[in-house]
Amino acid sequence: MKQGEQTKLSIIKAANKLFYQQGFHKTAFSDIVKEVGLSKGNITYHFKSKDDILTAVIEHRVERTKQILTTWDQDYANADTRLLCFIDSLIDGKSALTRYGCPNGTLASELGKSNELTRQLSHRVFDLIRQWLSTQFLALGYSSEQANDRALDLFTRGQGICVLAQVYNDEDIFELQVNHLKALVSEKINS
Amino acid sequence: MKQGEQTKLSIIKAANKLFYQQGFHKTAFSDIVKEVGLSKGNITYHFKSKDDILTAVIEHRVERTKQILTTWDQDYANADTRLLCFIDSLIDGKSALTRYGCPNGTLASELGKSNELTRQLSHRVFDLIRQWLSTQFLALGYSSEQANDRALDLFTRGQGICVLAQVYNDEDIFELQVNHLKALVSEKINS
DNA sequence: TCAATATTAGTACTATTGTACTAATATGTA
DNA sequence: TACATATTAGTACAATAGTACTAATATTGA
Numbered sequence: 001m002k003q004g005e006q007t008k009l010s011i012i013k014a015a016n017k018l019f020y021q022q023g024f025h026k027t028a029f030s031d032i033v034k035e036v037g038l039s040k041g042n043i044t045y046h047f048k049s050k051d052d053i054l055t056a057v058i059e060h061r062v063e064r065t066k067q068i069l070t071t072w073d074q075d076y077a078n079a080d081t082r083l084l085c086f087i088d089s090l091i092d093g094k095s096a097l098t099r100y101g102c103p104n105g106t107l108a109s110e111l112g113k114s115n116e117l118t119r120q121l122s123h124r125v126f127d128l129i130r131q132w133l134s135t136q137f138l139a140l141g142y143s144s145e146q147a148n149d150r151a152l153d154l155f156t157r158g159q160g161i162c163v164l165a166q167v168y169n170d171e172d173i174f175e176l177q178v179n180h181l182k183a184l185v186s187e188k189i190n191s
Numbered sequence: 192m193k194q195g196e197q198t199k200l201s202i203i204k205a206a207n208k209l210f211y212q213q214g215f216h217k218t219a220f221s222d223i224v225k226e227v228g229l230s231k232g233n234i235t236y237h238f239k240s241k242d243d244i245l246t247a248v249i250e251h252r253v254e255r256t257k258q259i260l261t262t263w264d265q266d267y268a269n270a271d272t273r274l275l276c277f278i279d280s281l282i283d284g285k286s287a288l289t290r291y292g293c294p295n296g297t298l299a300s301e302l303g304k305s306n307e308l309t310r311q312l313s314h315r316v317f318d319l320i321r322q323w324l325s326t327q328f329l330a331l332g333y334s335s336e337q338a339n340d341r342a343l344d345l346f347t348r349g350q351g352i353c354v355l356a357q358v359y360n361d362e363d364i365f366e367l368q369v370n371h372l373k374a375l376v377s378e379k380i381n382s
Numbered sequence: 383t384c385a386a387t388a389t390t391a392g393t394a395c396t397a398t399t400g401t402a403c404t405a406a407t408a409t410g411t412a
Numbered sequence: 413t414a415c416a417t418a419t420t421a422g423t424a425c426a427a428t429a430g431t432a433c434t435a436a437t438a439t440t441g442a
Contacts, residue, residue, distance in 0.1 A: 003409075004419065023304050025216035029400055039421040044401065046419090101300050108358045109297045113214050119360065126358050152355070156368060160351025164343070167299045167317050169310065177347060194439075195389065220430055230391040235431065237389090 008046050008056075011036050016057045020096075020103045023110055024054060054111075058121040061104065065125050069132045079139035083154075083185040086133070090158060090178050098171045102162040130155055154184055199237045199247075202227050207248045211287075211294045214301055215245060245302075249312040252295065256316050260323045270330035274345075274376040277324070281349060281369050289362045293353040321346055345375055 014035040018027040029050055033040045047053045068089075076082045090097065100106065108122035133151035142150060158181065165174035205226035209218040220241055224231045238244045259280075267273045281288065291297065299313035324342035333341060349372065356365035 002418090007419080021304060023216060023301055025214060026305055028398075030398080040401095041403090041422060042420050045421095048401080050400065100304050105354050105358075106300045106304070109292050109300050109354060110214055110217075112357050112360070113212060113291050113297070114217055119358065123358055126355070152364070152368070153371075156351035156355050157348055158351070159354040160347035160349070163296050163300060163350040163354065164317070164347050166303045167296075167310065167314055169303070173343070177343070180344075193388090198389080219428075221428080231431095232392060232433090233390050239431080241430065 004046065007038065007042065010038075011043055011046055011053065012056050012060050015053045016060060016103075019054070019057060019107060021100055024107065025110065054118060055121065058107075058118065058125070062121075062124050062128065065128050069128065079136040080185055083133070083136050084182065087178060087181050087185065090161075090181075091175060094165075094171050094174045094178070097162050098165040098169060098174045101166040102159060105159045105162055106166075126155075150184070154181060157181060157184075195237065198229065198233065201229075202234055202237055202244065203247050203251050206244045207251060210245070210248060210298060212291055215298065216301065245309060246312065249298075249309065249316070253312075253315050253319065256319050260319065270327040271376055274324070274327050275373065278369060278372050278376065281352075281372075282366060285356075285362050285365045285369070288353050289356040289360060289365045292357040293350060296350045296353055297357075317346075341375070345372060348372060348375075 011032065015027070015032050018031055018035055022031070029043075030040070032050075032053065033043055036043065043053075047056065072082050072085050076085060104122060104125045108119065108126070111122065112119040130151050133154055134147045137147035137150040138144060140147075158178075161174060161177040161181075164177070165171070202223065206218070206223050209222055209226055213222070220234075221231070223241075223244065224234055227234065234244075238247065263273050263276050267276060295313060295316045299310065299317070302313065303310040321342050324345055325338045328338035328341040329335060331338075349369075352365060352368040352372075355368070356362070
C-alpha cells in the first residue's frame, strides 16, 4: 500500500471513531487532526473538506460491512447459524452500542435531518444488512415477502434496542432485549 | 401570562422545532434568533446559554408529554383503546417522524454520546412513556413484569421504526410497521 | 406620579470553525 | 543522477460560533 493510502486510511479510521463517539457535527476538523496525529495541512491534502471525510467514512463502513457479511457467509453454512451470529455480534458490541448507539443508526439519524446525500449513503449500509438478513430468512424456508418482513422486523428491533439502551445507558436492557431477538430466528415458520 | 413568560415560551418553541428538524449541534444560536424573530440580546436575557435553552426545551417536552398522556387517560376508559390511541398518534405524525425521526429518540441519540446531563433529561421523557405503556398493559391483565416487558417491547419497536423510516425516508414502511404494532396490543394474554 | 425592575435591541468580543495557501520534504521514475 | 510528483507541515484567512455588555424602552408597584 502506498504511503498516501495508508495516511488516508488512518484519517478515515480516526474520523470514523470520532463521528461515532461524538457525532458528526460535534466533531471539529481539529478533533480529527488531533486524533490522527498529523498536521492539518496533511489532512486537507487527502480530503479537501470535512464532508469529503464523511463520505469516505461511510464508504469505509459499507466496505467493512460487506466484508463481515461475506465472512459469515463463508464461515457458516446454515442460515439460522448465520442469523445467530449476527445477533451474537450485537451482544459482543454491547458496551459500545449501549454507550454510543448503533454507528449507522445514530449517524443516519443525525445526518438524515439535513443532508439528503449522506442520508442516501447511510441508506446503503442499511440495505446491505437488510438484504443479507432477508436472504437468510429465505434460506430458512420463508417466502420472499415473509423473509423481507422478518428481516425488516429484526433490523427494526435491533435499532430500537440500541436507542433505548443508549438512552438508559443500560447494558442489561440491551442484552436482555437482544436475547429476545433470538426467538425470532428460531421461531417456527408460518407462526 | 407575563410578557417575559410569553417570550420565553416562543424561544423554547422555536428551539424545539430547530433541534428536532436540524439537530442540536447543527442548530446555531443565530438560527434560533432568526426563527424567533427577536433580537439576540433578548434571547440571551431569557436564557444565558444555548445549553440553558436545551434544558428548557427538554423540560417543555416532558410537560407536553405528561399533558398528552393525561388527556388520553381522561378521554379513554379502556387500556386497549388508550394503547391504540398511542399507536394512532404515531401514524398521525408519520410525515414528520419519517422525515426527522422521533424527536426524543434522535435528540437522545445525538446528545447521549457526549453529554451525560442531557442524556438523563431525555431519559425522563422516555420514562414517562414507558411507565404509561406499562400501566396500560397492567390494566389489560398482564403481570407487573409482563407489562413492563410489553411496554419496553412496544417502545423499542416504535423507536426502531422511526430510525428505519427516516433512513429510507419512506412513509409506507413507517405506516406498515406501525400497523404491525397494533397486533401487540390486541394479542391474547400469555401467548 | 415616579422610581425600580423587567424586557428588548444592538453591538462587541474572543475563540473556534472549516478551508486555502505556501514552502519544505519525501518518494518515485527516467 | 536529476526531474517530477506525492506527501507533509505550518501558517493564514474569512466566517461564524456562543456569550457578554451597554443602552434604550416597557412595565410594574408604591
